[in-house]
Amino acid sequence: KNEVEQSPQNLTAQEGEFITINCSYSVGISALHWLQQHPGGGIVSLFMLSSGKKKHGRLIATINIQEKHSSLHITASHPRDSAVYICAVASNFGNEKLTFGTGTRLTIIP
Amino acid sequence: DVKVTQSSRYLVKRTGEKVFLECVQDMDHENMFWYRQDPGLGLRLIYFSYDVKMKEKGDIPEGYSVSREKKERFSLILESASTNQTSMYLCASSLPRQGRTDTQYFGPGTRLTVL
Numbered sequence: 268k269n270e271v272e273q274s275p276q277n278l279t280a281q282e283g284e285f286i287t288i289n290c291s292y293s294v295g296i297s298a299l300h301w302l303q304q305h306p307g308g309g310i311v312s313l314f315m316l317s318s319g320k321k322k323h324g325r326l327i328a329t330i331n332i333q334e335k336h337s338s339l340h341i342t343a344s345h346p347r348d349s350a351v352y353i354c355a356v357a358s359n360f361g362n363e364k365l366t367f368g369t370g371t372r373l374t375i376i377p
Numbered sequence: 378d379v380k381v382t383q384s385s386r387y388l389v390k391r392t393g394e395k396v397f398l399e400c401v402q403d404m405d406h407e408n409m410f411w412y413r414q415d416p417g418l419g420l421r422l423i424y425f426s427y428d429v430k431m432k433e434k435g436d437i438p439e440g441y442s443v444s445r446e447k448k449e450r451f452s453l454i455l456e457s458a459s460t461n462q463t464s465m466y467l468c469a470s471s472l473p474r475q476g477r478t479d480t481q482y483f484g485p486g487t488r489l490t491v492l
Contacts (some may be wrong), residue, residue, distance in 0.1 A: 271419075300480070307487035308465060315480050353419070364435070365481065367417040 270294050273354050273368035281376055286341040288371045290354030295337065300365065301339050302353040310353070313339070318333050346375045380404070381484040383468055389490045396455040399489050400468030408471045409451035410481065411435075411443065413464040420467065426451055427473065458491045465489075 287339040384399035422435030469481040
């Protein structure tokens, strides 16, 4: 079993829909990251969180430490949100390394 | 803005060749990372450096070495390229946070094909 599991693997939705991507992990963590990768390869960090909830524009990330679960939500989705979304966790052993999920491929249809 | 650049976007090499992938960051970050990304496997850490001349093995270091002679530059070396090293290679950098994680800034990636 992978330490970081994402669901769904692929998601197709209509423009305007509310999107939820889930991430579950099995180890104790110091922080969880959400990343976005557009076609062509570049990866951008969206959020780093260790508790509660963060919001940036139409993106919202939540984490439940007790349940070892995080969600990334996109409100009023747009075709430019089409990308691969990757969850990554940093263990609580005090180092800089991340363990990555395999990503969720999101396609928003106009 | 942090900028992380990689020497090539696409590279084609032959089996047995020595391959150098270069990564440069312009924000004085102590930490630098090399990952490979393969379909269905996600990003996997090859090597990590937390200071000049310092390096630490990641999850899949076999067949790779690294060099960090200057703070801004982190090189990944494939001593003798093999077909199973065909992959997307991504470099990243971050500030240290007293041994804890911080936001990593990624380069655009190098898609390496070994024939």
